[in-house]
Amino acid sequence: MTEDWRPGYAALLDALAASGELPDAWRPAFDAAPRHHFIPGDIWEQRATCVPVTTDAAWWDLVHRDVPIVTQVDDGRSDGPGIATSSNSMPTMVARMLTALDVADGQRVLEIGTGSGWNAALLAARLGSGNVTTVEIDPVLAERAAKVIKEAGYSPDVVWGDGARGWAPGAPYDRVIATCSVRRIPYAWVRQTRPGGRIVAPLAGDFWSGALVRLDVGGDGVASGRFVGGARFMPMRSERPGPDAPVDSGTGRRGSPGALAVGTMAGLGFALYAGAKLPGVVMADGTPDGGYRLWLHDRKGSAATVTQDEVWSYGPRQLWEEVTAVHHAYVQDGSPDPGDFGLTVLPGGQRLWLRSPDTPLG
Template identity: 50%
Template sequence: MTAAPLGEHAALVENLYGRGLLDETWRAVWHAVPRAPFIPRQAWRQGTTACEPLMTEDERLGLVHSDEPVVIQVDDGAPDGPGVATSSNSQPSMVARMLRLLLVESGHRVLEIGTASGYVAALLCRRVGDSRVYSVEIDPGLAHHATAVLRAAGYRPNLACGDGAGGWPDQAPFDRVLVTCALRTVPHRLVRQLVLGGVLVAPLARDFWSGAVIQLTADGNGGAAGRFQGGASYMPMRSHRPPALKQVDTTTCRTAAARLDPRALLTLGFALYAGTRLPRVRMVHADRADGAQVWLQDEDGCAATAVTGEDAYEYGVRSLWQEVERVHEEYLALGSLEARDFGVTVTARGQQVWLHHPERIIEPAPVHGPAA
């Protein structure tokens, strides 16, 4: 494979360093590990509805040298699919953020969940040494690719093909665990494989609008807790992909006066709060020239939609738009909340989201039917 020209690779690294995403140690590591050799010849750019294949080497290298993700697999590798991204080499600035949150030090043993292209494993090898890096990839084709390119680049981390949700218990404990695919909940098995004070960094998939990065510290008793550290958009772990939604019964449509502009819902703070108060309710949005449109739906087929400046519409036995407005009123009453005001505790009993401190657990809101 063709390595990135030094100038273009160096410019990308210096951009990350200038933005404060790399310290001096990681700066040297990134300079030593170019991105291009880890990207397969067949790659795609993430499109609005489907991935766009990179047709020329100039296109490929242009994307590789930018601060953008590079899709390396679509449709789980199946031919003639719709072109949905299922694996990527993540946006470099996001990789740098995740590695900074991981708080890696020399001598640490690091477990990576989601080897994908092998690039992050190579960065970790350069930072802590090959023998201290463990990486698990569920897809056999991607695992084969990562093994080949890592060896060609001179790296020999410990690699395995399997479901990363279970970690690598035979090689535990680890000082650090990095998850490079989105989780709906943090598997307790991963937390149990951390040493006392060990750190886990992972993106969590939120049903409301956006994903978020969590940084957890292990308590030595099988649990871990920590705060959200900003937004992130990652492809879901295969075993954590959301279930298909039921079809909405549009014959039950009714109008609901919208007292809230849908744009007010599109913040990470509200996504974290509402995603906990209204579990299993999904929201997607579309920007419009005059505002935004949102679509809400639960697992039972109840739904609601609203457009800036217009009434809302609700479907099914649940008043989803009215519930969202009530939850937004609660959110405003709590003050100006940011992602770091929220945190997560993971124990053998499950996962809980809290506000400000672990004792202040956010509970689900009651479900409301339509007003009489």
């Protein structure tokens, strides 16, 4: 992969800066740790499936675009179905999460999910290598990341281990950042963060594809904070979903969606609300045939396919009717924005709340 990468990378960073996503405080780190150094030769573009990138021109084009890059499929096996299992994140999201982390000189950071190593190198460029620890569960990825980070001139502590446990030998940390999604914030992360510290992580739910939460850790061992936008990441390996129960197509029932605009279901505010009210119900949307379509299922054999013209329901539950009832409650509750929702993490678990930690949602 040999070409003058500077114009393409500079154009990418200039676009991020112009959009407000890359603040001046982080630009020197991005300049010092260019993205291409952390992208392996074999990569895939995520479309409906993972499509291999087979030419140098396509490789460079993808590296200098503001898109995620799949860097591993099937956990590195050669005989799998081609499912993405590790990636280099979209530069906008990298910059957004680092900005949300709100680091200061001298602070120590724990990163969960080393992946390609780019994020760890950016942190090292900003804070110094001695202040950065990164944990990766895949030993092959950890070894490769340690190598390319060193070649880039940085030497953070790259650890092979289960990120759900954090990394106690290096604690306490001022900041913790996760680059994989979790369904529940592990309390180990809170325990290993100094009082006054911060945790930034993508939280995964059934009804939504992912949301970024920013938590501040108090002296009482409780972390609490608000959601700061959507964030779609691969799940932590220990939290990958299992197989769903089959849906019996013979139970199909045709109905009408009613007056509610189907597209209103896709907003993150409603998704957070519905995820709390309808645990276990999964929502996805798209335009497979040029028209908007919504899919619902509950992993236990009930499902619904919804367009603006019709609804097909399957299994014992009437999922569309349940979702529309929750949407009515959401509107009655003032149609809260994503920033109105927050999360509190305690030793015994976590709770989602609306507008105030004193008003749990569920």
